[in-house]
Amino acid sequence: MRTVVDDVAELGQARNYAPMNQSGTEGESWMLTDFFDVVVHVFNQESRMFYDLDGLWGDAKKVEWADGAEAATSARAV
Secondary structure (H helix, E strand, C coil), X not given: CHHHHHHHHHHHHHCCCCCCEEECCCCCCEEEEECCCCEEEEXXXXXXXXXXXXXXXXXXXXXXXXXXXXXXXHHHHC
């Protein structure tokens, strides 16, 4: 899990979004990276089922994700 959290932080930094804070990186069940506008949660399977954030936020508006390069290509194609 730590590798995923580190990769997410590097991905953000490469796009000029440095993590403001990270939490839980010393543990093995739930790690969090806060980019201010976006918060990334990384869970092990047991913690994901216990906290059920998908169920908690299940009625939230879904937002389609597109990488910046993909979004620019899609916008030109329209």
